[in-house]
Amino acid sequence: MSFRFLVFLLFSIFAFSSAGTLTEAQKRADFYQLINLIEAQYGPKIYKKNHLGLELSVLAAQYEEKIKKTQTNAEFYYTMVQFVAEFKDGHFAISVPSERVSSLGFTTDYINGKVLIDEVDTKELPHFKFQRGDEIVLFNKLPVEAEVARLKPYISNGNEATITRIAAISLALRKGTKFPSPQGAVDLAIRRGTSDIIETVTLNWKQEGTAIDEDSLFVFPMSTQSFATDYSQISIRNLIAEIAHPHLKSFRCSGETRIAIPKDATVLMMKPFVSYYHPTEKGNIGYLRIPHYLWEGTPGLSNDKVYAQYLYAVAQLEKNTVGLVIDQDHNCGGSVDLVEAMAALFILKPYAGLEFQLLASKTEYLQFKAWMKSDSIENTFEQEALMYNLSLILDSWKKGEYLTPKTSFHAQYPVMPANYQYTKPIVLLVDEMSGSGGDAFPGLMQGHGRAKVIGTRTMGLGGHVEQIPGLYNSGLMLNITKSLFFRPDGVAVENNGVQPDVVYVPTRDDFIYEFQSYQKFYWKELFKLIEEKSL
Secondary structure, eight states: OOEEEEEEEOOOOOOOTTTOOHHHHHHHHHHHHHHHHHHHHTTTTTHHHHOOOOOOHHHHHHHHHHHHHHHHHHHHHHHHHHHTTTTTTTOEEOOOOOOOOOEEEEEEEETTEEEEEEEETTTTTTTTTOOOOOOOEEEEEEEEHHHHHGGGOOOOOOOOHHHHHHHHTTTTTEETTTOOOOOOOOEEEEEOSSSSEEEEEEEEOOSSSSSOOOOOOOOOOOEEEESSOOOOOHHHHHHHHHOTTTOOOOOOSSSOOOSSOTOOOOEESSSSSSSSEOTTTTTOOOEEOOOOOTTTTTTTTOOOHHHHHHHHHHHHHHHOEEEEEOOTTTTOOBBBOOOOOHHHTTTOOOOOOOOEEBSSEEEEHHHHHHHHHHHHHHHHHHHHHHHHHHHHHHHHHHOOOOOOOOOOTTTOBBBBOSSSSOOEEEEEEOTTTTTTHHHHHHHHHHHOOOOOEEOOOOOOOOOOOEEEEOTTTTTTEEEOOEEEOOTTTTTSSSSTTTOOOOOOOOOOHHHHTHHHHHHHHHHHHHHHHHHHOOO
16 A cells, blocks of 8 residues: 655643643652552453564553643643553443533544545534535645544554544544543535535534543654554543533434434334344345444343343344344443353354453452352352453462453353244454454354445444543543453464455445445345355
8 A cells, every 4th residue: 555644743732720730740640640540450462462563561651751841731631542542452441430422513534545524513513515525625625634634642542544534533523531621713625426516614622511621731752753644544432422412412322323214124123123024036135223232221121021022023024034234333342241242142142252261360350259149049040151250360379470362251151042043144344443343243153154244334433331430640441451362273362353255345325325346345245155055
């Protein structure tokens, strides 16, 4: 791939407030509290050293110097965000305790190498003459790639395509939890559709929410950086929340579909997820949307209730179709138990659950012991599995090992097939915005030969996450990865994700016209599977 590099200056000013400024000693204390947490509790620590060459002591020394130079709380906070982003781990995240949101009144997306307008808040921008699919070309008189590149150091992920897309999505929407909150005017140059017509407009950042102490003078360092003009192609739900607009619709984590529903479709359900089937030249084809694996906390829903609805949908699809499309694009993960249960709707034999290497530490031992006492039922497989993993953690810890050998949350017991299953050919849609459980489910389906995976490589978020109370002085909140999990082929999910069997990168026409070209593409791939089965 060829890249053209430009040089640009990074410069932005934020409002000044001297109230509650952290002292140098307080900043240093919080930084080393974070370092100590990583040393003791960050599951992929050795993996990152071996696979990415990340030396914690070297990185800590570099950032200690940067932190010494910070003059304000904002500078300190967002330097800490960048430090965590160096680990290239989408589960490992630090959040600034800020309610501040800066928005230009529209959202953007990154489609096939271009930053396109997604949705426009017409109440906020009643006279805005641009629309979905128009391309942002210049941002403050520099190529838009410059602004995308400026945001990327705040985003922690091991998949460069994911980092780029999140940065592009954040172009017109900055949440203070992750990004410095801009204000003032922005000059934009926007291309209408695919024409040669480029028009300019000036918009003002609208700031919402209350700042606590991060509203200090913050100046991006005056330095030169390079960026590419063409690209390759906290839990995850927290990550998605940080880039979602509170007033505009988003497909991320949504049970709705962005793909056109055929007019002759028989709709099984539209909420909490879309499922239908429709006639084709090969027979009826089914569609099933899986947006995430964590329904607890959604009003009126729970994992058990929604799983029962999936069970019903699968039974109807099995009865009425010859092939199935599972749409897991933009899936934001969730419960390991639900991931495994969902996979059991399609994997036709008992299978080993997701394999993990757990942190072998006293803290982890005590936590597992507390879970066993509070959550497990005596004389059950669950309790036996917890006891097995508890002894595994204890034994590994006493041996001085950092992680346990591979295990699952079922220990030696397999995950059994569901009461109702789908037995026919399947294509599974994934993209670079699918992560955590959104990595695990396609990994299981691909690894057990139950689906042809189509799309782009998933995020590569490979472990379970724990939220840590705020750092002592700054209140910075931390989500830390406590383990590593693996695909069925033994490859760690962290930084690898799942590679599609067939690559498809959605186009601008997909984006504008309900992904109909994408639909035709995956139908052809599904037809091939159906034909192979009939031979």
